[in-house]
Amino acid sequence: MSVEHPGLFWFTATLAAYVVSRIVHHYTKSFLTSPLLLTCVLCLALTVGLHASYREYMRGGQWLLLLLGPATVAFALPIYEHRALLRRYWPTLVLGVGFGCALAFGGTWLLSGLLDLPRDVRLSVLPRSFTTPFAMAFAKDVGGAPDLAAVCVIATGILGASLGGMLLKVLPLRCALARGAMLGMGAHGAGVARAREIGDEEGAVAGLVMILAGVTCALLGPAVALFES
Amino acid sequence: MDTKNNGNIRHVTGIAAYGAQLAGLVGLWWLCQLCVRALDLPVPAGVIGMLALVVLLASGALPSRFVRRGAGSLLDHLLLFFVPACMTLLDHKELLSVTGLKLLAVIVVGILTVMAGTALIVELHFRGRTRHVR
Structure with missing residues (x-):
């Protein structure tokens, strides 16, 4: 079955699924109903139910994906508002981002090698800790598949935002800096959204860490490609 | 009656200001997109736009109240913009x-x-x- 105006239909359907998910999450507060996960599941169920293809969905979905750019620009506001905190603790943050990136690349490469995944899959999963635009650019640079990279990035975001909530209960973290850095480094966009639920400071730190990590990833991509060739 | 009218006017200007702020952020991003394409930069336009906006805010050229509502709402609904990427699972x-x-x-x-x-x-x-x- 095909829909009459696929663009408008899928755009509205995604918005409706999102609103429903927010309401459900508001009442249940469980990580299983995290808005991103629930919206994705609802939209996937609907596309499968209507036998729609990814291309058909994207006629409406592209408008939402496009807003990711302006949303990145919007991070200037929390960064500006928490500039005192960031100015004071930038060495700590740089250390966290450097260590986090090393763990992200090293850990993913070792683990995927250990599990004997094919080389193109390994290269695509490598940038999974970085926000979508950077990760896709990286995968393209090093010879992986950008769309597979996007899937890994999203999986990292959804799982990371939930796992992060659990880790927060286990780890003895006293400062907002560590909580924010953890979520921004480990689960990029979804982690930042989670961090914003915890607190303003956490949200600003997570946003900055996500961007710093992304820029590091963008700079490393061409370097790795050069090394490989 | 008078106060209700005032409230309505404030409501309308509020929505207009909010729309203008959103449009401004989208416009800034679009400008950066043009620059990235023209100069073939390895960094996404969103990041360049963010740096530009931080500079504008920090230099005082743009008071933060001119972007607060637009930026705030984009950040509040950040998750929504990731949904399409998740749909690549279909392929x-x-x-x-x-x-x-x-x-x-x-x-x-x-x-x-x-x-x-x-x-x-x-x-x-x-x-x-x-x-x-x-």
Whole structure:
């Protein structure tokens, strides 16, 4: 079955699924109903139910994906508002981002090698800790598949935002800096959204860490490609 | 009656201001997109736009109240913009297999390593620095 105006239909359907998910999450507060996960599941169920293809969905979905750019620009506001905190603790943050990136690349490469995944899959999963635009650019640079990279990035975001909530209960973290850095480094966009639920400071730190990590990833991509060739 | 009217006017100007702020952010991003394309930069337009906006705000050229509502709402609904990327699963049915499970294992273990490592090093460095200050 095909829909009459696929663009408008899928755009509205995604918005409706999102609103429903927010309401459900508001009442249940469980990580299983995290808005991103629930919206994705609802939209996937609907596309499968209507036998729609990814291309058909994207006629409406592209408008939402496009807003990711302006949303990145919007991070200037929390960064500006928490500039005192960031100015004071930038060495700590740089250390966290450097260590986090090393763990992200090293850990993913070792683990995927250990599990004997094919080389193109390994290269695509490598940038999974970085926000979508950077990760896709990286995968393209090093010879992986950008769309597979996007899937890994999203999986990292959804799982990371939930796992992060659990880790927060286990780890003895006293400062907002560590909580924010953890979520921004480990689960990029979804982690930042989670961090914003915890607190303003956490949200600003997570946003900055996500961007710093992304820029590091963008700079490393061409370097790795050069090394490989 | 009068106060109700005033409220309505405030409501309308509020929505207009909000729309203008959103349009401004989209416009800034679009300008950066043009620059990135023209100069073939390796950094996404969103990041350049963010740096530009931080500079504008920090220099005082643009008071933060002119972007607060627009930027705030984009950030509040950040998750919504990730949904389309998630739909790429439709084109990757091969992930519903052993490879997919392995990939999931890599991702879960990877997340825990990165998160625990980053959080602990930041916490330790932070505690070390605050002890020195005292």
